[in-house]
Amino acid sequence: SAGGSTCAEHRAVSYNEIDGSLYKEKELIFPPELVLRKNLPLKLHGFGGIRWYRPLELKHLLDLKLLYPTAKLVVGNTEVGIEINFKSAQYPILISVSHVPELNVLNIKENGLEIGSSVRLTRLQEVLEEVIAERETHETSSCRAISDQLKWFAGKQVKNVASVGGNICTASPISDLNPLWMAARADFHIIDSKGNIRTVHAKDFFLGYRKVDLAQGEILHSIFLPWSRHFEFVKEFKQSHR
Template structure:
Protein backbone atom coordinates (compact mmCIF):
# COMPACT_ATOMS: atom_id res chain seq x y z
CA UNK A 1 0.00 0.00 0.00
CA UNK A 2 1.39 3.40 -0.96
CA UNK A 3 1.04 6.12 1.66
CA UNK A 4 0.63 8.77 -1.00
CA UNK A 5 0.05 11.58 1.51
CA UNK A 6 3.53 11.20 3.04
CA UNK A 7 5.82 13.98 1.91
CA UNK A 8 8.81 13.48 4.23
CA UNK A 9 10.68 10.80 6.17
CA UNK A 10 12.79 11.82 9.16
CA UNK A 11 15.65 9.40 9.89
CA UNK A 12 16.80 8.91 12.55
CA UNK A 13 13.90 10.34 14.52
CA UNK A 14 13.61 11.53 18.12
CA UNK A 15 10.57 11.94 20.40
CA UNK A 16 10.76 15.75 20.33
CA UNK A 17 10.31 15.84 16.57
CA UNK A 18 6.72 14.57 16.58
CA UNK A 19 3.92 16.80 15.29
CA UNK A 20 0.29 16.13 14.24
CA UNK A 21 0.20 14.10 11.05
CA UNK A 22 3.32 12.11 11.95
CA UNK A 23 3.58 8.35 12.44
CA UNK A 24 6.40 6.37 14.01
CA UNK A 25 7.96 3.93 11.54
CA UNK A 26 9.56 0.65 12.59
CA UNK A 27 9.16 -2.35 10.29
CA UNK A 28 6.16 -0.79 8.59
CA UNK A 29 4.43 -4.09 7.76
CA UNK A 30 1.28 -2.98 9.59
CA UNK A 31 1.62 0.73 8.89
CA UNK A 32 1.76 0.13 5.13
CA UNK A 33 -1.00 -2.45 5.15
CA UNK A 34 -3.93 -0.08 4.61
CA UNK A 35 -4.67 3.52 3.57
CA UNK A 36 -3.79 6.16 6.16
CA UNK A 37 -4.57 9.52 4.51
CA UNK A 38 -4.04 11.45 7.74
CA UNK A 39 -0.31 10.65 7.78
CA UNK A 40 1.94 13.24 6.15
CA UNK A 41 5.33 12.40 7.64
CA UNK A 42 7.13 9.29 8.89
CA UNK A 43 9.56 9.27 11.83
CA UNK A 44 12.00 6.41 11.34
CA UNK A 45 12.89 4.51 14.52
CA UNK A 46 14.89 1.76 12.84
CA UNK A 47 17.90 4.08 12.61
CA UNK A 48 17.86 4.78 16.36
CA UNK A 49 20.37 2.00 16.98
CA UNK A 50 18.56 0.34 19.89
CA UNK A 51 19.98 -3.12 20.77
CA UNK A 52 17.31 -5.68 19.77
CA UNK A 53 17.52 -7.68 23.01
CA UNK A 54 19.24 -6.76 26.26
CA UNK A 55 19.56 -9.52 28.85
CA UNK A 56 19.88 -8.58 32.51
CA UNK A 57 19.64 -10.50 35.80
CA UNK A 58 16.10 -9.24 36.42
CA UNK A 59 14.83 -10.01 32.95
CA UNK A 60 15.00 -9.19 29.27
CA UNK A 61 14.41 -5.89 27.50
CA UNK A 62 13.16 -6.20 23.93
CA UNK A 63 13.49 -3.05 21.85
CA UNK A 64 10.37 -2.01 19.97
CA UNK A 65 12.49 -2.16 16.79
CA UNK A 66 13.57 -5.77 17.42
CA UNK A 67 12.53 -7.85 14.42
CA UNK A 68 10.79 -11.19 14.74
CA UNK A 69 13.89 -12.86 13.28
CA UNK A 70 16.12 -11.23 15.90
CA UNK A 71 13.75 -12.22 18.70
CA UNK A 72 13.68 -15.84 17.57
CA UNK A 73 17.45 -15.90 17.22
CA UNK A 74 18.24 -14.43 20.63
CA UNK A 75 15.42 -15.85 22.75
CA UNK A 76 14.55 -18.98 20.80
CA UNK A 77 15.65 -21.19 23.69
CA UNK A 78 12.31 -20.37 25.33
CA UNK A 79 9.64 -22.50 23.60
CA UNK A 80 6.88 -19.94 24.09
CA UNK A 81 8.93 -17.31 22.24
CA UNK A 82 9.32 -19.52 19.16
CA UNK A 83 5.68 -20.56 19.29
CA UNK A 84 4.55 -16.94 19.23
CA UNK A 85 7.00 -16.09 16.45
CA UNK A 86 5.66 -19.00 14.40
CA UNK A 87 2.10 -17.75 14.98
CA UNK A 88 2.82 -15.04 12.41
CA UNK A 89 2.72 -17.75 9.71
CA UNK A 90 4.87 -15.35 7.72
CA UNK A 91 7.76 -15.72 5.30
CA UNK A 92 11.37 -15.04 6.23
CA UNK A 93 10.99 -11.68 4.50
CA UNK A 94 8.36 -10.59 7.01
CA UNK A 95 10.33 -12.07 9.92
CA UNK A 96 13.29 -9.88 8.96
CA UNK A 97 11.24 -6.67 8.72
CA UNK A 98 8.26 -6.87 11.10
CA UNK A 99 9.03 -5.68 14.62
CA UNK A 100 7.87 -6.65 18.09
CA UNK A 101 6.83 -3.08 18.87
CA UNK A 102 4.99 -2.68 15.61
CA UNK A 103 2.93 -5.78 16.31
CA UNK A 104 1.87 -4.42 19.69
CA UNK A 105 1.09 -0.94 18.38
CA UNK A 106 -0.98 -2.27 15.49
CA UNK A 107 -3.20 -3.76 18.22
CA UNK A 108 -4.73 -6.41 15.98
CA UNK A 109 -6.42 -9.17 18.03
CA UNK A 110 -4.26 -11.83 16.36
CA UNK A 111 -0.98 -10.08 17.19
CA UNK A 112 1.23 -12.83 18.69
CA UNK A 113 3.70 -10.38 20.25
CA UNK A 114 0.77 -9.03 22.26
CA UNK A 115 0.06 -12.59 23.39
CA UNK A 116 3.70 -13.18 24.35
CA UNK A 117 4.15 -9.88 26.20
CA UNK A 118 0.94 -10.27 28.19
CA UNK A 119 1.43 -13.95 29.04
CA UNK A 120 4.92 -13.24 30.46
CA UNK A 121 3.82 -10.25 32.57
CA UNK A 122 5.63 -7.81 30.32
CA UNK A 123 5.85 -4.07 30.88
CA UNK A 124 5.71 -1.57 28.02
CA UNK A 125 8.14 1.34 28.23
CA UNK A 126 6.58 4.41 26.60
CA UNK A 127 8.31 7.70 25.74
CA UNK A 128 6.38 10.93 25.20
CA UNK A 129 7.16 13.88 22.91
CA UNK A 130 8.94 15.64 25.77
CA UNK A 131 11.15 12.61 26.42
CA UNK A 132 9.28 11.67 29.58
CA UNK A 133 8.90 7.96 30.25
CA UNK A 134 6.04 5.94 31.66
CA UNK A 135 5.51 2.22 32.11
CA UNK A 136 2.30 0.32 31.41
CA UNK A 137 1.62 -3.39 31.98
CA UNK A 138 1.46 -5.16 28.64
CA UNK A 139 -1.94 -6.52 29.70
CA UNK A 140 -3.27 -2.95 29.70
CA UNK A 141 -1.50 -1.65 26.60
CA UNK A 142 -4.04 -2.84 24.02
CA UNK A 143 -7.51 -1.51 24.81
CA UNK A 144 -9.43 -2.83 21.79
CA UNK A 145 -9.14 -3.61 18.09
CA UNK A 146 -6.45 -1.25 16.75
CA UNK A 147 -6.54 0.91 19.90
CA UNK A 148 -3.90 1.30 22.61
CA UNK A 149 -3.07 3.53 25.56
CA UNK A 150 -0.55 5.48 23.45
CA UNK A 151 -1.07 9.24 23.61
CA UNK A 152 -0.43 11.68 20.75
CA UNK A 153 3.27 11.65 19.94
CA UNK A 154 4.08 8.84 22.36
CA UNK A 155 6.14 5.87 21.18
CA UNK A 156 6.74 2.36 22.44
CA UNK A 157 10.44 2.16 23.29
CA UNK A 158 10.73 -1.38 24.68
CA UNK A 159 9.03 -4.32 26.35
CA UNK A 160 10.50 -5.67 29.58
CA UNK A 161 9.95 -9.34 30.39
CA UNK A 162 10.82 -10.36 33.98
CA UNK A 163 13.06 -13.40 34.34
CA UNK A 164 10.61 -15.42 36.47
CA UNK A 165 7.71 -15.66 34.01
CA UNK A 166 10.10 -15.98 31.07
CA UNK A 167 11.56 -19.14 32.56
CA UNK A 168 8.26 -20.61 33.77
CA UNK A 169 6.54 -23.65 32.29
CA UNK A 170 4.02 -22.68 29.61
CA UNK A 171 1.30 -24.28 27.50
CA UNK A 172 0.25 -22.88 24.13
CA UNK A 173 -2.82 -23.35 21.97
CA UNK A 174 -3.77 -21.65 18.73
CA UNK A 175 -6.86 -22.09 16.56
CA UNK A 176 -7.65 -20.86 13.06
CA UNK A 177 -10.19 -21.47 10.31
CA UNK A 178 -7.36 -22.63 8.05
CA UNK A 179 -4.05 -24.35 8.59
CA UNK A 180 -2.19 -21.22 7.52
CA UNK A 181 -4.87 -18.72 8.51
CA UNK A 182 -4.88 -15.83 10.94
CA UNK A 183 -5.22 -16.78 14.61
CA UNK A 184 -8.85 -16.95 15.70
CA UNK A 185 -7.87 -17.84 19.26
CA UNK A 186 -4.44 -17.85 20.89
CA UNK A 187 -4.21 -18.90 24.52
CA UNK A 188 -1.15 -19.24 26.75
CA UNK A 189 -1.07 -20.82 30.18
CA UNK A 190 1.78 -20.34 32.64
CA UNK A 191 2.62 -22.36 35.73
CA UNK A 192 4.91 -20.59 38.19
CA UNK A 193 7.19 -22.35 40.72
CA UNK A 194 5.01 -21.18 43.64
CA UNK A 195 2.02 -23.07 42.21
CA UNK A 196 0.23 -20.04 40.77
CA UNK A 197 -1.25 -20.39 37.29
CA UNK A 198 -2.18 -17.71 34.77
CA UNK A 199 -4.19 -18.00 31.58
CA UNK A 200 -3.96 -15.39 28.82
CA UNK A 201 -6.67 -15.17 26.16
CA UNK A 202 -5.94 -13.31 22.93
CA UNK A 203 -6.93 -13.35 19.24
CA UNK A 204 -10.49 -14.47 19.96
CA UNK A 205 -11.14 -11.27 21.89
CA UNK A 206 -10.71 -7.62 20.97
CA UNK A 207 -8.27 -7.10 23.83
CA UNK A 208 -6.20 -9.46 26.00
CA UNK A 209 -7.74 -11.09 29.06
CA UNK A 210 -5.61 -12.52 31.87
CA UNK A 211 -6.95 -14.86 34.53
CA UNK A 212 -4.82 -15.66 37.58
CA UNK A 213 -5.20 -18.53 40.03
CA UNK A 214 -3.27 -18.99 43.28
CA UNK A 215 -3.16 -22.74 42.66
CA UNK A 216 -3.89 -25.05 39.70
CA UNK A 217 -7.52 -24.35 38.76
CA UNK A 218 -10.26 -26.91 38.31
CA UNK A 219 -12.20 -27.29 35.08
CA UNK A 220 -15.11 -25.43 36.69
CA UNK A 221 -12.86 -22.54 37.75
CA UNK A 222 -11.51 -22.20 34.21
CA UNK A 223 -15.05 -22.30 32.85
CA UNK A 224 -16.21 -19.60 35.26
CA UNK A 225 -13.24 -17.37 34.42
CA UNK A 226 -13.81 -17.56 30.67
CA UNK A 227 -17.50 -16.81 31.17
CA UNK A 228 -16.60 -13.37 32.56
CA UNK A 229 -15.61 -12.30 29.02
CA UNK A 230 -18.68 -10.48 27.68
CA UNK A 231 -20.27 -11.69 24.45
CA UNK A 232 -19.43 -8.32 22.90
CA UNK A 233 -15.76 -8.91 23.68
CA UNK A 234 -15.34 -11.61 21.04
CA UNK A 235 -14.12 -10.65 17.58
CA UNK A 236 -16.48 -10.93 14.62
CA UNK A 237 -14.80 -10.94 11.21
CA UNK A 238 -14.03 -13.15 8.21
CA UNK A 239 -11.56 -15.16 10.31
CA UNK A 240 -14.26 -16.43 12.68
CA UNK A 241 -17.63 -15.68 14.22
CA UNK A 242 -17.94 -14.81 17.91
CA UNK A 243 -19.75 -18.02 18.94
CA UNK A 244 -17.07 -20.17 17.32
CA UNK A 245 -14.25 -18.10 18.85
CA UNK A 246 -15.88 -18.43 22.26
CA UNK A 247 -16.07 -22.20 21.79
CA UNK A 248 -12.39 -22.35 20.80
CA UNK A 249 -11.47 -20.26 23.84
CA UNK A 250 -13.23 -22.64 26.24
CA UNK A 251 -11.84 -25.69 24.45
CA UNK A 252 -8.23 -24.54 24.41
CA UNK A 253 -8.42 -23.22 27.97
CA UNK A 254 -9.38 -26.68 29.23
CA UNK A 255 -6.60 -28.28 27.19
CA UNK A 256 -4.10 -25.88 28.74
CA UNK A 257 -5.44 -26.56 32.24
CA UNK A 258 -4.98 -30.30 31.71
CA UNK A 259 -1.48 -29.91 30.28
CA UNK A 260 -0.23 -27.71 33.12
CA UNK A 261 -1.70 -30.12 35.67
CA UNK A 262 0.59 -32.95 34.50
Protein backbone atom coordinates in the same frame (compact mmCIF):
# COMPACT_ATOMS: atom_id res chain seq x y z
CA SER B 1 37.68 -29.34 -18.94
CA ALA B 2 35.88 -29.52 -22.29
CA GLY B 3 37.43 -28.31 -25.53
CA GLY B 4 40.37 -26.89 -23.67
CA SER B 5 38.29 -24.63 -21.38
CA THR B 6 38.28 -24.93 -17.61
CA CYS B 7 35.30 -24.25 -15.33
CA ALA B 8 36.23 -21.94 -12.46
CA GLU B 9 35.38 -23.11 -8.97
CA HIS B 10 32.99 -20.79 -7.10
CA ARG B 11 33.48 -20.00 -3.44
CA ALA B 12 31.83 -17.64 -0.99
CA VAL B 13 33.44 -14.21 -0.81
CA SER B 14 33.53 -12.18 2.39
CA TYR B 15 33.10 -8.41 2.45
CA ASN B 16 36.72 -7.71 3.36
CA GLU B 17 37.91 -9.53 0.22
CA ILE B 18 35.99 -7.25 -2.12
CA ASP B 19 37.69 -4.22 -3.65
CA GLY B 20 34.61 -3.04 -5.52
CA SER B 21 35.64 -4.31 -8.95
CA LEU B 22 35.12 -7.41 -11.10
CA TYR B 23 31.85 -8.45 -9.46
CA LYS B 24 31.11 -10.63 -12.47
CA GLU B 25 33.81 -13.07 -11.35
CA LYS B 26 32.48 -13.40 -7.81
CA GLU B 27 29.44 -14.93 -6.20
CA LEU B 28 26.52 -12.54 -5.99
CA ILE B 29 26.17 -11.12 -2.47
CA PHE B 30 24.50 -8.13 -0.89
CA PRO B 31 26.27 -5.02 -2.27
CA PRO B 32 29.11 -4.12 0.12
CA GLU B 33 28.69 -0.43 -0.71
CA LEU B 34 25.27 -0.53 0.94
CA VAL B 35 26.57 -2.41 3.98
CA LEU B 36 29.42 0.06 4.48
CA ARG B 37 27.41 3.14 3.54
CA LYS B 38 27.20 5.70 6.33
CA ASN B 39 23.62 6.25 7.45
CA LEU B 40 22.27 9.76 7.16
CA PRO B 41 19.07 11.32 8.49
CA LEU B 42 16.59 11.61 5.65
CA LYS B 43 13.68 13.84 4.74
CA LEU B 44 11.83 12.89 1.58
CA HIS B 45 8.78 14.31 -0.14
CA GLY B 46 6.31 12.03 -1.87
CA PHE B 47 3.20 12.12 -4.00
CA GLY B 48 0.30 14.12 -2.62
CA GLY B 49 2.40 16.03 -0.11
CA ILE B 50 3.49 12.99 1.90
CA ARG B 51 6.65 13.56 3.94
CA TRP B 52 8.91 10.75 5.11
CA TYR B 53 11.56 11.20 7.81
CA ARG B 54 14.32 8.91 9.03
CA PRO B 55 15.98 10.21 12.22
CA LEU B 56 19.12 8.55 13.55
CA GLU B 57 18.87 9.72 17.17
CA LEU B 58 16.18 9.30 19.78
CA LYS B 59 16.13 13.04 20.52
CA HIS B 60 15.48 13.84 16.87
CA LEU B 61 12.69 11.27 16.78
CA LEU B 62 11.07 12.78 19.87
CA ASP B 63 11.39 16.28 18.38
CA LEU B 64 9.63 15.09 15.22
CA LYS B 65 6.91 13.43 17.27
CA LEU B 66 6.41 16.68 19.19
CA LEU B 67 6.19 18.60 15.91
CA TYR B 68 3.92 16.00 14.28
CA PRO B 69 2.05 14.26 17.12
CA THR B 70 -0.20 12.29 14.74
CA ALA B 71 2.67 11.08 12.53
CA LYS B 72 2.73 7.35 11.80
CA LEU B 73 5.85 5.46 12.88
CA VAL B 74 7.09 2.70 10.60
CA VAL B 75 9.86 0.10 10.62
CA GLY B 76 9.10 -2.65 8.13
CA ASN B 77 5.91 -1.01 6.79
CA THR B 78 4.24 -4.44 6.83
CA GLU B 79 1.03 -3.09 8.40
CA VAL B 80 0.98 0.53 7.25
CA GLY B 81 1.55 -0.53 3.66
CA ILE B 82 -1.56 -2.72 3.79
CA GLU B 83 -3.61 0.07 5.36
CA ILE B 84 -2.57 2.52 2.63
CA ASN B 85 -2.94 0.15 -0.31
CA PHE B 86 -6.06 -1.76 0.68
CA LYS B 87 -7.87 0.37 3.27
CA SER B 88 -7.25 3.79 1.69
CA ALA B 89 -5.64 5.07 4.89
CA GLN B 90 -3.98 8.49 4.65
CA TYR B 91 -0.75 9.20 6.54
CA PRO B 92 0.72 12.53 5.39
CA ILE B 93 3.68 12.23 7.79
CA LEU B 94 5.65 8.99 8.10
CA ILE B 95 8.63 8.57 10.43
CA SER B 96 10.93 5.58 10.04
CA VAL B 97 12.33 4.52 13.43
CA SER B 98 14.40 1.64 12.09
CA HIS B 99 17.77 3.36 12.59
CA VAL B 100 17.38 4.75 16.13
CA PRO B 101 19.97 2.87 18.27
CA GLU B 102 18.03 3.14 21.54
CA LEU B 103 15.06 1.38 19.94
CA ASN B 104 17.20 -1.48 18.64
CA VAL B 105 18.67 -2.69 21.92
CA LEU B 106 18.45 -6.34 22.96
CA ASN B 107 19.92 -6.75 26.42
CA ILE B 108 19.98 -9.92 28.48
CA LYS B 109 19.68 -8.82 32.11
CA GLU B 110 19.73 -10.64 35.41
CA ASN B 111 15.96 -10.46 35.80
CA GLY B 112 14.80 -10.59 32.19
CA LEU B 113 15.18 -9.49 28.60
CA GLU B 114 15.07 -5.86 27.43
CA ILE B 115 13.78 -5.56 23.87
CA GLY B 116 13.83 -2.31 21.90
CA SER B 117 10.62 -1.55 20.05
CA SER B 118 12.37 -1.47 16.64
CA VAL B 119 14.00 -4.88 17.05
CA ARG B 120 13.09 -7.11 14.12
CA LEU B 121 11.17 -10.30 14.83
CA THR B 122 13.90 -12.43 13.25
CA ARG B 123 16.51 -10.96 15.59
CA LEU B 124 14.23 -11.47 18.60
CA GLN B 125 13.79 -15.12 17.67
CA GLU B 126 17.56 -15.60 17.40
CA VAL B 127 18.20 -14.11 20.84
CA LEU B 128 15.36 -16.09 22.41
CA GLU B 129 16.94 -19.30 21.13
CA GLU B 130 20.27 -18.27 22.67
CA VAL B 131 18.60 -17.51 26.00
CA ILE B 132 16.71 -20.81 25.99
CA ALA B 133 19.95 -22.71 25.45
CA GLU B 134 21.91 -20.87 28.15
CA ARG B 135 19.54 -20.20 31.06
CA GLU B 136 17.74 -22.46 33.53
CA THR B 137 14.72 -24.21 32.05
CA HIS B 138 12.24 -22.79 34.55
CA GLU B 139 13.30 -19.22 33.65
CA THR B 140 12.58 -19.54 29.93
CA SER B 141 9.00 -20.79 29.78
CA SER B 142 7.83 -17.46 28.33
CA CYS B 143 10.79 -17.31 25.96
CA ARG B 144 10.01 -20.76 24.60
CA ALA B 145 6.35 -19.86 24.08
CA ILE B 146 7.21 -16.67 22.16
CA SER B 147 9.92 -18.42 20.14
CA ASP B 148 7.56 -21.25 19.20
CA GLN B 149 4.84 -18.79 18.22
CA LEU B 150 7.25 -16.86 16.01
CA LYS B 151 7.77 -20.02 13.96
CA TRP B 152 4.17 -19.64 12.77
CA PHE B 153 4.33 -15.87 12.42
CA ALA B 154 4.06 -14.78 8.76
CA GLY B 155 6.97 -15.58 6.43
CA LYS B 156 10.68 -15.09 6.89
CA GLN B 157 10.74 -12.04 4.62
CA VAL B 158 8.14 -10.32 6.81
CA LYS B 159 9.89 -11.26 10.06
CA ASN B 160 13.16 -9.88 8.69
CA VAL B 161 11.69 -6.36 8.56
CA ALA B 162 8.70 -6.34 10.92
CA SER B 163 9.39 -4.98 14.40
CA VAL B 164 8.32 -6.06 17.86
CA GLY B 165 6.91 -2.63 18.69
CA GLY B 166 5.04 -2.33 15.42
CA ASN B 167 3.30 -5.63 16.03
CA ILE B 168 2.36 -4.57 19.56
CA CYS B 169 1.07 -1.10 18.71
CA THR B 170 -1.00 -2.32 15.78
CA ALA B 171 -3.08 -4.01 18.49
CA SER B 172 -4.57 -6.49 16.07
CA PRO B 173 -7.28 -8.66 17.68
CA ILE B 174 -5.73 -11.67 15.96
CA SER B 175 -2.17 -10.90 17.06
CA ASP B 176 0.00 -13.96 17.61
CA LEU B 177 2.22 -12.29 20.20
CA ASN B 178 0.20 -9.80 22.22
CA PRO B 179 -1.62 -12.45 24.31
CA LEU B 180 1.79 -13.91 25.17
CA TRP B 181 3.19 -10.56 26.34
CA MET B 182 0.25 -10.33 28.72
CA ALA B 183 0.57 -13.91 29.94
CA ALA B 184 4.32 -13.47 30.44
CA ARG B 185 3.87 -10.39 32.69
CA ALA B 186 5.75 -8.16 30.26
CA ASP B 187 6.10 -4.42 30.86
CA PHE B 188 6.03 -1.77 28.15
CA HIS B 189 8.20 1.33 28.55
CA ILE B 190 6.69 4.42 26.94
CA ILE B 191 8.57 7.65 26.31
CA ASP B 192 7.12 11.09 25.62
CA SER B 193 8.51 14.00 23.61
CA LYS B 194 10.28 15.37 26.71
CA GLY B 195 12.11 12.11 27.37
CA ASN B 196 9.97 11.04 30.33
CA ILE B 197 9.46 7.27 30.54
CA ARG B 198 6.51 5.53 32.13
CA THR B 199 5.84 1.81 32.50
CA VAL B 200 2.60 0.05 31.62
CA HIS B 201 1.84 -3.62 32.20
CA ALA B 202 1.12 -5.41 28.94
CA LYS B 203 -2.30 -6.46 30.24
CA ASP B 204 -3.25 -2.78 30.72
CA PHE B 205 -1.80 -1.46 27.46
CA PHE B 206 -4.56 -2.67 25.13
CA LEU B 207 -7.67 -0.54 25.59
CA GLY B 208 -9.90 -1.89 22.84
CA TYR B 209 -10.06 -2.76 19.17
CA ARG B 210 -6.76 -1.40 17.77
CA LYS B 211 -6.58 1.06 20.67
CA VAL B 212 -3.56 1.27 22.98
CA ASP B 213 -2.44 3.36 25.93
CA LEU B 214 -0.33 5.83 23.94
CA ALA B 215 -1.02 9.55 24.12
CA GLN B 216 -0.16 11.90 21.27
CA GLY B 217 3.57 12.52 21.30
CA GLU B 218 4.34 9.21 23.03
CA ILE B 219 6.05 6.18 21.51
CA LEU B 220 6.76 2.65 22.68
CA HIS B 221 10.41 2.68 23.72
CA SER B 222 11.05 -0.91 24.81
CA ILE B 223 9.59 -4.11 26.20
CA PHE B 224 10.79 -5.88 29.31
CA LEU B 225 10.20 -9.63 29.41
CA PRO B 226 10.87 -11.05 32.89
CA TRP B 227 12.15 -14.57 33.35
CA SER B 228 9.48 -17.07 34.26
CA ARG B 229 9.23 -18.06 37.91
CA HIS B 230 9.31 -21.51 39.47
CA PHE B 231 6.10 -23.44 38.71
CA GLU B 232 5.04 -20.77 36.22
CA PHE B 233 4.28 -22.17 32.78
CA VAL B 234 3.48 -20.27 29.58
CA LYS B 235 2.34 -22.19 26.52
CA GLU B 236 1.24 -20.91 23.12
CA PHE B 237 -1.57 -22.27 20.96
CA LYS B 238 -2.63 -21.07 17.53
CA GLN B 239 -5.98 -22.15 16.15
CA SER B 240 -6.81 -21.46 12.53
CA HIS B 241 -10.25 -21.00 10.98
CA ARG B 242 -12.15 -24.20 10.33
